[in-house]
Structures are given as C-alpha cells and as structure tokens.
Amino acid sequence: MTAVGFQALKAELSELRARRPALVDEVAAARSQGDLSENFAYHDARQHLGMLDGRIQTIEATLARAQVVEERNSEGVARIGSTVVVRDEFGESTYQLVGPTEGNMARGLISTVSPLGSALLDRRAGETVTFPTPGGERKAMVVSIS
Numbered sequence: 001m002t003a004v005g006f007q008a009l010k011a012e013l014s015e016l017r018a019r020r021p022a023l024v025d026e027v028a029a030a031r032s033q034g035d036l037s038e039n040f041a042y043h044d045a046r047q048h049l050g051m052l053d054g055r056i057q058t059i060e061a062t063l064a065r066a067q068v069v070e071e072r073n074s075e076g077v078a079r080i081g082s083t084v085v086v087r088d089e090f091g092e093s094t095y096q097l098v099g100p101t102e103g104n105m106a107r108g109l110i111s112t113v114s115p116l117g118s119a120l121l122d123r124r125a126g127e128t129v130t131f132p133t134p135g136g137e138r139k140a141m142v143v144s145i146s
Helices: 003-031 040-065 115-120
Strands: 083-088 091-098 109-111 128-133 136-145
Touching: 003 040, 083 115, 091 115, 109 115, 115 128, 115 136
Parallel strands: 091 109
Antiparallel strands: 083 091, 083 136, 128 136
16 A cells, blocks of 8 residues: 555544544434334434444554555556556556555556556556456556656
8 A cells, every 4th residue: 555545544534533423423313303113314324323334444454454565766667656657549548556445547546456457567668568358358558657
C-alpha cells in the first residue's frame, strides 16, 4: 500500500468513528418510539449503524496488516507508486500502480492485483504486456514510467 493510500484510510476511519455516536443516538431515539416490529426508523437506523461498523472493522483490519511501500526511484521499472503510461488499441492511458485496496480506475489508480496492474509490475518502457480481459487477451505497450 502506498503512504498516500494508508493516510487516506486513516482519515476515512477517523471520519467514520466521528459519525458513529450520532448513529447510535439515532438508533436509541428510534427505539424509544415504541413497537420495534413495525418501526421502520429503528430498522433503518440499525442497518446504517451496522454498515458503518462493518466498514470500520474492514478499515481497521486493512490498516493492521498493511505494509506501506516507500515510493522511490525504481530506475525505470514499474513498481507500486510508479506512474505508467500505456498505449493500446484505444490510445494512451496513464495509471499509478497502487496496492490492492487502493485501486480506483476513475482516478487513474490501478491495483497491482488487477490483470493490467500485475502485468505492468517489473516492466520497463518499450515492453509489451499481455493481460486477460472478459473479452479475451489484450496487449498494451509501456510508453513511459516515472
């Protein structure tokens, strides 16, 4: 995991923990409204609290076992933290290689456990990578690494 991804998870955890007391109060207020079997507000508040608690547990577990990888000059070799420009039949795309929990294609963050991300690891500019997709294997050329 990159240091930026680690800090982002810590910030999300802090924000979720800050929201939790308000949700607990919401559950308590809904519980005081009477019959719980037909109390939609109570069941809804419990569901939201359960989802929040689940996300908190997931983040805590991820942070507990995370290994932060230092982003350093890898002498032209694609590693976690590298920015890689690739060219395929659709044109050029720029991605940053990140750890498994950080991937977000909309932001240009590609996980090293994704098919393309794993194919790019340890590659150099000028090399061609092949990776599986639902529509069959695709190829992309590594244009540059920084």
